[in-house]
Each structure stands twice: as C-alpha cells, then as structure tokens.
Amino acid sequence: MAPTMQALVVVEPERFEIREVPVPEPGPNEVLARVRAVSICGTDAHLIHGDYPGFWPPAFPFIPGHEWAGEIAALGPGADRLGWKVGDRVAGTSHDACGVCQKCVEGRYNLCENYGKQGLHRQYGHNYQGADATYVVHGVKCIFRLPDALTFEQGALIDPASIALHVANRGQVRPGDAVAVTGAGAIGLLAGDAALIRGAARVIVVGRGQRLAKAAALGFETVDTAAGDPVGAVRRMTGDLGADVVLECAGVPETVAWALDMLRRGGRCAAVGIPTASAEINLQKLVLDELELVGCRASAGEMRRVIPHVEQGRMRVGEMITHRFPLSRYADAMATFNDRSSGAIKIIVAP
Ligand SMILES: [Zn+2]
Numbered sequence: 001m002a003p004t005m006q007a008l009v010v011v012e013p014e015r016f017e018i019r020e021v022p023v024p025e026p027g028p029n030e031v032l033a034r035v036r037a038v039s040i041c042g043t044d045a046h047l048i049h050g051d052y053p054g055f056w057p058p059a060f061p062f063i064p065g066h067e068w069a070g071e072i073a074a075l076g077p078g079a080d081r082l083g084w085k086v087g088d089r090v091a092g093t094s095h096d097a098c099g100v101c102q103k104c105v106e107g108r109y110n111l112c113e114n115y116g117k118q119g120l121h122r123q124y125g126h127n128y129q130g131a132d133a134t135y136v137v138h139g140v141k142c143i144f145r146l147p148d149a150l151t152f153e154q155g156a157l158i159d160p161a162s163i164a165l166h167v168a169n170r171g172q173v174r175p176g177d178a179v180a181v182t183g184a185g186a187i188g189l190l191a192g193d194a195a196l197i198r199g200a201a202r203v204i205v206v207g208r209g210q211r212l213a214k215a216a217a218l219g220f221e222t223v224d225t226a227a228g229d230p231v232g233a234v235r236r237m238t239g240d241l242g243a244d245v246v247l248e249c250a251g252v253p254e255t256v257a258w259a260l261d262m263l264r265r266g267g268r269c270a271a272v273g274i275p276t277a278s279a280e281i282n283l284q285k286l287v288l289d290e291l292e293l294v295g296c297r298a299s300a301g302e303m304r305r306v307i308p309h310v311e312q313g314r315m316r317v318g319e320m321i322t323h324r325f326p327l328s329r330y331a332d333a334m335a336t337f338n339d340r341s342s343g344a345i346k347i348i349v350a351p
C-alpha cells in the first residue's frame with residue numbers, strides 16, 4: 001500500500017483543497033478502510049463555512065466526511081477477534097464514544113460524557129479525521145456490515161438513515177399516528193420513511209421547492225411553505241386537531257415554532273435540525289397542551305437496526321441521491337450542494 005493518499009483538507013473556513021497526506025494507521029480495535037463513497041451532509045457545509053468555531057473542527061487544517069461506505073483494507077490489533085477481516089464491506093458512522101461513562105453504559109453513547117476528550121472519544125469528520133479521503137481509520141464500534149445487495153452509495157447513506165430512525169424513535173411515533181415532518185431535505189424525507197416504519201398512518205412533509213416535489217414523488221402528503229400559513233394547512237389536513245408527532249428536520253427558528261403550533265394536544269415534537277440561532281417557543285401552549293419537545297442527536301444504536309429496512313426498500317436511501325462527483329471535484333460537489341436550484345438532496349463523492 002502506498003504511504004500517502006488523497007484527502008480533502010479544509011485549510012481554513014471556506015478554503016479547501018485536495019492534498020496528498022499520509023495514510024493513517026489503525027490502532028487497537030480499529031480498522032483502516034478504503035473509502036468508496038461519501039455523502040455530503042449539511043454539517044459538512046456548516047463545518048467548511050466555519051459555523052462551529054473551535055468545536056467542529058477543533059482546529060484547521062481538517063479532513064471532514066462522516067457518511068461513508070467502503071471496504072476494510074487493514075486491521076488494527078484485536079479487530080479480528082471482533083469478527084472483522086480485510087475485504088469486508090462496511091458502512092461507517094461518526095460517534096466513537098468512550099464506552100464507560102454513565103451515558104455510554106446506558107446505551108446513549110451519542111451523549112458520551114467524555115465527548116471530544118483525547119484518547120476517550122472521537123467523532124469522525126467532526127473532531128477527528130473524516131472519510132473525505134482514499135482511506136479512513138474507524139474504531140470497530142463505528143462500522144457495520146454492508147449487505148451484498150446494497151451498493152457503497154447506499155451504504156454511505158446508512159448513517160443519515162440511522163439518524164432519521166432515531167428521530168422517529170425519539171418522537172415515539174405509534175401505529176396510526178398522523179406525523180408532520182418540517183424540512184424536506186434528506187433527513188426529513190428519510191424521517192418520513194422512519195415514521196412509516198414505526199406505523200404512522202399519515203406523513204405530511206412541510207417544505208418547498210424541488211425538495212417538496214421529491215416528497216410528493218415519494219408518496220408523502222405535502223404542505224408548501226411558499227403558499228403561506230403551513231401551520232394552518234397541517235391543522236386543516238388533520239381535522240383541526242394537529243399532528244400527533246412533528247419531526248423537526250429543518251433546524252431554523254421559524255420551523256421550530258411552526259412545529260409546536262402544528263401539534264395536537266398532548267403531542268410530541270422531536271427536533272434534529274441544529275439551529276445556529278436560538279428560537280422562541282410558545283411556552284404557554286407547551287404547558288397548557290402538555291406538549292413534549294425532545295432533542296435528537298445523531299443516532300444511538302439505530303445503525304444496525306436500520307440496515308434491514310434499507311435492504312428491504314422501506315428506508316429509501318437510493319432515492320435521495322441526486323448527484324455524483326469524484327473527490328477531485330469536491331469544490332463543484334459542495335457548490336452544487338449549496339445551490340438550492342440544483343435540486344440536490346444527497347451528493348455522493350467518490351474518493
Ligand atoms: Zn451527517
């Protein structure tokens with residue numbers, strides 16, 4: 001194996017280039033994987049834009065990318081005892097948590113209390129080298145076997161699919177529920193599928209533009225925010241009662257407020273979009289209608305659980321892929337991702 005590889009290196013906010021960098025070496029219970037497909041996430045765009053200074057990433061230069069699939073190229077010590085071998089096809093996810101803090105032992109490793117502490121916790125592509133490169137090292141906690149029937153491109157979308165399932169789980173969607181989803185991006189559309197998997201009777205996607213057209217093409221009911229009063233529209237569609245559950249996948253203050261106003265009495269809103277500004281919420285309504293509002297961070301155990309749903313076509317990740325670029329054209333890929341008129345939902349980059 002060559003000692004160096006190609007990687008996307010973000011030098012400082014809004015400045016990145018493809019560079020030749022050393023191939024990383026897998027440590028104990030880690031693998032080195034040949035990355036075959038990476039999907040661009042909204043978090044990548046924010047990170048490159050410099051929206052999370054000193055946090056994601058802790059420092060520049062930095063190699064992003066956390067939604068990926070590929071095949072194992074080398075094993076670190078101990079990875080074989082955990083069942084892995086060179087050539088295995090895998091899908092990756094980002095939270096490599098400590099495994100010993102109280103949140104980790106309770107299974108909520110996405111909330112690891114040793115987050116970001118060197119030697120204890122890594123979040124690949126956020127505070128540790130990511131997958132926008134020929135090779136990436138991952139701890140075995142963060143790789144999952146990719147079924148033969150799934151392509152690497154589909155595999156790159158298992159991480160966002162697991163997040164969508166986590167949102168529906170946190171929303172406690174029950175069979176027969178009317179569910180509204182605010183935001184028609186990839187997470188919103190996949191959250192619609194996750195709501196159906198949990199037994200929702202209706203899924204109403206609230207959004208606009210080409211993404212909302214995609215929601216309709218996938219068979220969801222839709223509300224166009226460009227037509228005005230999306231809250232009123234959802235309430236009318238639900239017999240003036242509101243949605244049992246709202247999955248908030250847009251992450252802007254306005255949609256968080258809408259989400260609460262769309263809820264039926266006693267309803268629950270699960271929010272996964274990460275706003276960069278604080279939002280005002282109607283606390284009086286929350287109290288008097290006994291609404292519940294919960295946050296959702298990444299996923300916690302849903303990677304393995306979502307794979308059969310992807311394989312059996314209920315979680316329609318392939319439908320999200322709108323564009324493909326080689327890693328060498330990352331600048332074009334990111335420009336397309338940031339251009340709403342491009343119709344981009346998920347863009348696959350191939351290192
Ligand atoms: Zn992501």
Ligand SMILES: [Zn+2]
Nearest residue numbers: 098101104112
């Ligand atoms: Zn932990």
